[in-house]
Amino acid sequence: MKKHLILSQLAICASMALVGVSAQAADEKGSAQAxxxxxxxxxxxxxxxxxxxxxxxVYKVPMIGGQNAAYIASALTAYKKGERKHPTMRSIAASLSDQDMADIGEYYAAQTASSPKNPLK
Known part of the structure; x- marks a missing residue:
């Protein structure tokens, strides 16, 4: 019984922590120009x-142009935290601030097949 109580309390704490992280990431307003x-x-x-x-x-590298900005920022955050394991992405994400991730997400979300910069995305 005590074990179940502890596990349920841990689950509640983990849920609250995830809500806080999501809220923090949502607070960052990205800029495609930046x-x-x-x-x-x-x-x-x-x-x-x-x-x-x-x-x-061997990893297949995805084309990320047109992808949802919040998804890109979330993926970068997961690489930074080590939740996603690709070593190159992890080292790149480790150097980025939350604002950088939001800006990168907005940049790629704004890309289309006809975008003059990086048309292949």
Whole structure:
């Protein structure tokens, strides 16, 4: 009985922590214009059609142009926290602030097939 009580309290605490993180991430208002100057590392892999990164394992690199801004910021946060495991993405995300992630998300969300900058996304 005591074990179940402790587990339920831990679950409640974890839920509250996740709500706080989500609220914090939602507070950041991104700017596609500001993001344009922050995606120089992203373009090296994410703009190559059918690119596969091969360190330490083979990963198919997704095209992220047009993706939802909040999803991109959330994914970068997960890499920064180590919840997602790709080593290159983790090291890049570790150098980004919450504002940087929001800006990058807005930049990629604004991309279309006809976007003059990084048209391949």
């Amino acid at each position: 993001g344009q100057g922050k995606v120089w590392l992203c373009i090296g892999c994410h703009s190559i059609p059918d690119y596969r990164a091969d360190y330490p394992f």
